[in-house]
Amino acid sequence: MGEEEIRSLQNARVKEWAALRRGKERRRRGLFLAEGPHLVGEALHSGLGIEVVLFDPRDQTPEVASLVEEARGKGCSVQPVDRRVLERVCEVITPQGIAAVVRIPERPIPGFAVEAPEEDPVLMVALDGIQDPGNVGAVLRVARAVGVAGVLCGEDTADPFSPKAVRSSMGAAFTVPIRQGRLVDMIWHAKGVEPVETAVGEGVRYDRWNWNIPVMIVLGNEGRGISPEVRQLCRGKVHIPMPGGGESLNVAVAAALLLYEARRHRGAL
Numbered sequence: 001m002g003e004e005e006i007r008s009l010q011n012a013r014v015k016e017w018a019a020l021r022r023g024k025e026r027r028r029r030g031l032f033l034a035e036g037p038h039l040v041g042e043a044l045h046s047g048l049g050i051e052v053v054l055f056d057p058r059d060q061t062p063e064v065a066s067l068v069e070e071a072r073g074k075g076c077s078v079q080p081v082d083r084r085v086l087e088r089v090c091e092v093i094t095p096q097g098i099a100a101v102v103r104i105p106e107r108p109i110p111g112f113a114v115e116a117p118e119e120d121p122v123l124m125v126a127l128d129g130i131q132d133p134g135n136v137g138a139v140l141r142v143a144r145a146v147g148v149a150g151v152l153c154g155e156d157t158a159d160p161f162s163p164k165a166v167r168s169s170m171g172a173a174f175t176v177p178i179r180q181g182r183l184v185d186m187i188w189h190a191k192g193v194e195p196v197e198t199a200v201g202e203g204v205r206y207d208r209w210n211w212n213i214p215v216m217i218v219l220g221n222e223g224r225g226i227s228p229e230v231r232q233l234c235r236g237k238v239h240i241p242m243p244g245g246g247e248s249l250n251v252a253v254a255a256a257l258l259l260y261e262a263r264r265h266r267g268a269l
């Protein structure tokens with residue numbers, strides 16, 4: 001193979017990797033990008049399928065060098081690339097010398113297509129039209145900390161595998177079971193799990209709700225809240241009091257308060 005041919009093949013691969021910055025391409029190929037040493041490390045330690053680890057051999061910190069060694073030891077494909085290739089592929093301005101192309105995980109969600117254990121009532125989260133990937137990532141981060149069974153992301157919710165959501169989840173997107181699709185259909189599918197609406201100033205105070213049953217905390221869009229069609233499926237409504245005033249809480253802050261309260265009620269903290 002001539003040099004010209006090798007260069008054009010390499011260019012085609014770089015184009016394919018860079019295309020993963022687009023949601024449509026991620027879904028079509030079932031792949032996403034983990035950018036920087038922290039996320040590449042999380043991807044390696046979470047046992048995800050790694051297509052290829054890209055690193056800049058001229059900018060190897062000890063952290064990058066040890067990740068490359070670990071990836072090689074696990075039998076992953078490892079590809080040295082120029083710094084400009086990393087910059088072209090990644091969304092962050094400084095990917096710190098390493099990135100990985102990773103397979104989107106499909107982890108089973110108890111109570112959703114697979115049987116849930118009776119002794120530990122399912123705690124799930126549903127995101128209805130959360131637009132900011134930073135908020136989606138922050139919800140995933142708290143969902144992992146609390147130990148939820150899974151997070152359902154409606155089709156109008158920002159992609160949890162976008163570079164920004166993955167970054168703000170700090171790798172929680174790799175381990176929390178996630179499903180993406182039409183939220184109404186997914187709520188129907190989660191049989192025996194009670195969807196609970198969350199809304200400012202409406203329904204029962206969140207610390208007076210019975211969290212000891214299988215429950216799905218439904219969180220709404222940053223502007224309009226939960227859509228009417230999803231509201232219709234909810235069997236209860238809770239709110240977090242805001243005695244100091246303000247229009248509402250940030251959705252990830254609300255998620256944290258609600259999830260920790262549910263866990264505390266179950267005596268699991």
Ligand SMILES: C[S@@+](CC[C@H](N)C(=O)[O-])C[C@H]1O[C@@H](n2cnc3c(N)ncnc32)[C@H](O)[C@@H]1O
Nearest residue numbers: 198199219220222223225239240248249251254
């Ligand atoms: C920024 S708020 C949306 C505010 C929207 N204007 C409304 O009235 O629903 C985004 C989401 O965060 C959650 N949320 C925010 N503050 C809340 C509160 N005080 N009690 C319960 N949920 C809250 C709800 O899920 C809400 O749909």
